[in-house]
Amino acid sequence: MLTTLTEENYLKAIYHISQTSKKGVSTNAIAKKIDAKASSVTDMLKKLADKNLITYIKYKGVNLTEKGRLTAVDIIRKHRLWEVFLVDKLNFSWDEVHDVAEQLEHIKSPKLINELDALLDFPTHDPHGDPIPDKNGQIQRTDKIVLSQASVGETYTCVGVIDSSSDFLKYLDKHQIGLGSKIHVIEKEDFDQSMSLEINSKTIVMSKSITNNLFVKKL
Amino acid sequence: MLTTLTEENYLKAIYHISQTSKKGVSTNAIAKKIDAKASSVTDMLKKLADKNLITYIKYKGVNLTEKGRLTAVDIIRKHRLWEVFLVDKLNFSWDEVHDVAEQLEHIKSPKLINELDALLDFPTHDPHGDPIPDKNGQIQRTDKIVLSQASVGETYTCVGVIDSSSDFLKYLDKHQIGLGSKIHVIEKEDFDQSMSLEINSKTIVMSKSITNNLFVKKL
DNA sequence: ATATATTTTTAGACAAGTCTAAAAATTATC
DNA sequence: GATAATTTTTAGACTTGTCTAAAAATATAT
Ligand SMILES: [Mn+2]
Ligand SMILES: [Mn+2]
Ligand SMILES: [Mn+2]
Ligand SMILES: [Mn+2]
Numbered sequence: 439m440l441t442t443l444t445e446e447n448y449l450k451a452i453y454h455i456s457q458t459s460k461k462g463v464s465t466n467a468i469a470k471k472i473d474a475k476a477s478s479v480t481d482m483l484k485k486l487a488d489k490n491l492i493t494y495i496k497y498k499g500v501n502l503t504e505k506g507r508l509t510a511v512d513i514i515r516k517h518r519l520w521e522v523f524l525v526d527k528l529n530f531s532w533d534e535v536h537d538v539a540e541q542l543e544h545i546k547s548p549k550l551i552n553e554l555d556a557l558l559d560f561p562t563h564d565p566h567g568d569p570i571p572d573k574n575g576q577i578q579r580t581d582k583i584v585l586s587q588a589s590v591g592e593t594y595t596c597v598g599v600i601d602s603s604s605d606f607l608k609y610l611d612k613h614q615i616g617l618g619s620k621i622h623v624i625e626k627e628d629f630d631q632s633m634s635l636e637i638n639s640k641t642i643v644m645s646k647s648i649t650n651n652l653f654v655k656k657l
Numbered sequence: 658m659l660t661t662l663t664e665e666n667y668l669k670a671i672y673h674i675s676q677t678s679k680k681g682v683s684t685n686a687i688a689k690k691i692d693a694k695a696s697s698v699t700d701m702l703k704k705l706a707d708k709n710l711i712t713y714i715k716y717k718g719v720n721l722t723e724k725g726r727l728t729a730v731d732i733i734r735k736h737r738l739w740e741v742f743l744v745d746k747l748n749f750s751w752d753e754v755h756d757v758a759e760q761l762e763h764i765k766s767p768k769l770i771n772e773l774d775a776l777l778d779f780p781t782h783d784p785h786g787d788p789i790p791d792k793n794g795q796i797q798r799t800d801k802i803v804l805s806q807a808s809v810g811e812t813y814t815c816v817g818v819i820d821s822s823s824d825f826l827k828y829l830d831k832h833q834i835g836l837g838s839k840i841h842v843i844e845k846e847d848f849d850q851s852m853s854l855e856i857n858s859k860t861i862v863m864s865k866s867i868t869n870n871l872f873v874k875k876l
Numbered sequence: 877a878t879a880t881a882t883t884t885t886t887a888g889a890c891a892a893g894t895c896t897a898a899a900a901a902t903t904a905t906c
Numbered sequence: 907g908a909t910a911a912t913t914t915t916t917a918g919a920c921t922t923g924t925c926t927a928a929a930a931a932t933a934t935a936t
Contacts, residue, residue, distance in 0.1 A: 476914065546760065
């Protein structure tokens with residue numbers, strides 16, 4: 439059974455929300471992510487349940503079935519491969535790729551995506567540091583932490599961003615911070631959790647709203 | 658004003674039909690090409706006329722406005738560039754590209770298509786020999802003729818196919834005929850217009866339904 | 877020129893996906 | 907545990923793009 443573009447977007451939203459909360463995914467959470475009204479979401483949940491892509495019990499949250507999870511992960515695989523393509527082959531910067539990838543992820547052609555994978559030399563991560571699921575839906579999880587939880591005195595490598603909005607990515611570009619940047623934690627302010635960091639031999643102070651959006655790994 | 662995927666497909670259909678007939682494009686011709694009923698076409702024609710993409714007078718044929726023509730040609734440009742990409746970069750054969758290009762042609766991103774153009778080294782023709790319109794909607798017309806109209810005793814180069822269905826292209830592959838193949842016309846049968854040709858040092862007889870679908874240029 | 881055939885348009889209906897407003901269920905509060 | 911606030915679902919409507927069946931216009935044939 440083929441999935442429509444809209445159904446695919448719902449599955450992706452449900453998948454992403456379910457990654458952050460363990461419990462069933464609520465109607466309102468989906469509505470917020472999809473930017474639709476809760477009543478529209480309820481309608482769609484019935485359709486997805488009919489297609490055995492989610493388990494849905496009225497008034498309880500929903501969960502992806504294995505079939506639904508595989509469909510969602512396949513869309514995410516395509517999204518991230520296209521983002522790599524745009525950056526590596528078409529000179530896009532990492533803050534320009536998301537919207538185009540949102541369109542490209544719905545193109546249906548297994549050969550297209552397998553060949554793209556090969557053209558890009560089987561990348562494991564997208565331009566924002568997110569892992570690219572393999573053909574079987576397996577995702578390689580790494581032991582990254584959020585920068586706000588890093589320890590004073592330690593040095594880290596930047597391995598990913600959480601917020602990949604253009605504004606945030608441009609802030610990082612301005613300070614020459616990207617994947618692979620070395621970040622040494624000089625000090626952590628108790629009052630507002632802001633951090634003093636040494637990056638590229640310069641000292642920079644970041645507020646909590648920024649350090650909450652960077653993934654790092656201990657060197 | 659943004660165009661929907663469906664509107665774009667109608668504009669493309671109208672453009673292609675108008676290339677073959679000079680007169681206004683009829684409702685039925687569009688219905689046949691789009692594979693929809695005439696009543697559906699009438700509904701869409703009203704929408705396209707409201708958007709100033711076509712001129713439409715009830716019971717008379719329709720014509721593209723300049724705005725409509727530019728939109729159609731832009732979709733065709735994208736379609737053909739994607740076809741080149743699929744063949745040159747992703748190892749597709751020329752009979753596999755059309756359906757995927759039908760999807761990709763609707764992706765909206767000027768930067769994407771300009772960068773793709775550069776990646777492919779600004780190709781002038783797609784894998785089927787069709788010209789790729791430039792950024793301004795200009796199309797380079799060449800002096801090709803249909804093989805069925807070629808003269809006995811002359812030698813030609815194959816420069817394009819008209820029918821780019823998978824079946825026809827596979828027939829050509831089987832006989833090692835492609836763009837650039839040299840075709841010498843040995844004889845033309847009066848009775849059924851079939852032609853005896855020398856291609857790749859071998860003699861081959863082609864029926865009119867085949868010679869009607871190959872574009873050639875005198876050497 | 878009149879009758880017939882074909883093409884095109886209109887009228888009314890349907891599916892997908894969305895909305896608003898109201899009802900029902902769940903959760904939070906006192 | 908009753909009441910209030912929040913969440914979720916239902917009911918009914920709208921838009922886009924499609925269909926069938928019937929009416930209107932145009933084209934063809936005698
Ligand atoms: Mn993205
Ligand atoms: Mn990404
Ligand atoms: Mn094509
Ligand atoms: Mn082509």
